[in-house]
Amino acid sequence: MEQLQPVxxxxxxxWTSVTVAxxxxxIITFAISLLSNYAMINSEPTGSPFSPIQLIGILACxxxxxxxxxxxxxxxxxxxxxxxxxxxxxxxxxxxxxxTIVTIILSQIWQIIDPDMVENMVDSTVASLEAMDLPSGQxxxxxxxxxxxxxxxxxxxxxxxxxxxxNGILNLLTGMIGAKIxxxxxxxx
Amino acid sequence: xxxxxxxxxxxxxxxxxxxxVVVLGGGLFGQSGAWFLQWQHQAFADLCHQMxxxxxxxxxxxxxxxxxxxxxxxxxxxxWILLPLAVFFNRVQAKSVKKILxxxxxxxxxxxxxxxxxxxxxxxxxxxxxxxxxxxSAAWLFTxxxxxxxxxxxxxxxGAITTGTIK
Numbered sequence: 001m002e003q004l005q006p007v008x009x010x011x012x013x014x015w016t017s018v019t020v021a022x023x024x025x026x027i028i029t030f031a032i033s034l035l036s037n038y039a040m041i042n043s044e045p046t047g048s049p050f051s052p053i054q055l056i057g058i059l060a061c062x063x064x065x066x067x068x069x070x071x072x073x074x075x076x077x078x079x080x081x082x083x084x085x086x087x088x089x090x091x092x093x094x095x096x097x098x099x100t101i102v103t104i105i106l107s108q109i110w111q112i113i114d115p116d117m118v119e120n121m122v123d124s125t126v127a128s129l130e131a132m133d134l135p136s137g138q139x140x141x142x143x144x145x146x147x148x149x150x151x152x153x154x155x156x157x158x159x160x161x162x163x164x165x166x167n168g169i170l171n172l173l174t175g176m177i178g179a180k181i182x183x184x185x186x187x188x189x
Numbered sequence: 190x191x192x193x194x195x196x197x198x199x200x201x202x203x204x205x206x207x208x209x210v211v212v213l214g215g216g217l218f219g220q221s222g223a224w225f226l227q228w229q230h231q232a233f234a235d236l237c238h239q240m241x242x243x244x245x246x247x248x249x250x251x252x253x254x255x256x257x258x259x260x261x262x263x264x265x266x267x268x269w270i271l272l273p274l275a276v277f278f279n280r281v282q283a284k285s286v287k288k289i290l291x292x293x294x295x296x297x298x299x300x301x302x303x304x305x306x307x308x309x310x311x312x313x314x315x316x317x318x319x320x321x322x323x324x325x326s327a328a329w330l331f332t333x334x335x336x337x338x339x340x341x342x343x344x345x346x347x348g349a350i351t352t353g354t355i356k
Contacts, residue, residue: 009229009351029235031233033342062237062258062261063236063237064236065236084195085331085334086194086197089197089201096196103235132329142223145223145226146223146225146226147224149223149225149226149231153231155235158231162231162232162233162234165232166208166211166233167235167236168237169204169207169208170208170236172201172204173201173204173205173265176201176331177330179329180283180331180334181287181330
């Protein structure tokens with residue numbers, strides 16, 4: 001009778017796990033960001049650049065950092081292999097990069113679906129800033145820099161610049177934690 | 190004590206230290222512009238709500254992440270730095286650390302939900318401590334992964350020539 005042999009960790013490809021986790025966490029992270037953006041657009045001016053609606057973010061805080069853990073869990077479950085910490089770190093880092101790319105692609109697609117979203121966000125933030133109790137000159141400077149800042153935050157370059165290193169590092173850490181929790185005990189010399 | 194995979198340990202240490210510098214926000218560098226437009230805030234915009242009233246302030250600027258996230262990053266860094274000491278507590282088994290970690294994560298979730306539904310009011314410090322406890326215990330999952338004590342036999346027969354039959 002043929003017996004199934006466990007796949008060695010060096011032979012098993014981790015790209016499926018990275019792709020699955022990147023798509024799942026990329027979509028959810030994008031959805032949370034979209035929800036937060038529309039909540040901000042539809043909120044009343046508060047006199048602050050931040051609105052209480054952003055409490056949504058409290059529940060989702062650091063959510064995007066756990067893609068690496070999902071990827072290593074999927075990899076360990078799929079192939080029933082031991083995962084060395086270095087491999088867990090690599091899987092996590094690649095997942096972080098994948099999440100950033102998926103989020104950027106989805107946000108570009110959303111700009112076709114709703115091209116006015118960024119403008120509406122700018123208008124909403126400006127309305128909040130105008131309600132602030134500041135001297136008019138200072139207020140105008142703040143509004144100008146905020147408008148420029150929001151627009152630059154939405155650019156692909158800025159999202160790549162911050163998304164890849166930060167998501168990469170945090171998912172690298174959760175990938176290592178995942179390797180430690182979900183990987184079978186490794187026996188290295 | 191010997192070190193396994195030193196390059197990975199020090200890579201993570203450097204990355205964590207870098208993350209810590211960023212999360213401390215513009216106040217650390219004496220930046221004076223609107224804090225919500227600073228690059229530190231932009232870097233963590235998708236990972237934290239960054240509400241100023243739920244963040245510690247440094248140099249007149251709110252940090253780039255909330256107090257719980259600050260606890261999470263600094264707790265992991267502290268746990269990682271203390272990993273070489275963890276080997277001396279080698280009675281601490283991975284299963285125990287996993288249980289402790291699970292309990293602390295559940296306490297964090299209960300704290301978030303309880304505060305959200307108005308059952309109690311948590312503070313900057315309580316959120317910082319709970320976040321820090323979670324990740325410092327997560328770091329201790331790596332006990333024995335990087336540092337190992339070279340065991341020396343120190344039993345009462347150490348060095349003696351034994352002639353008896355081994356049972």
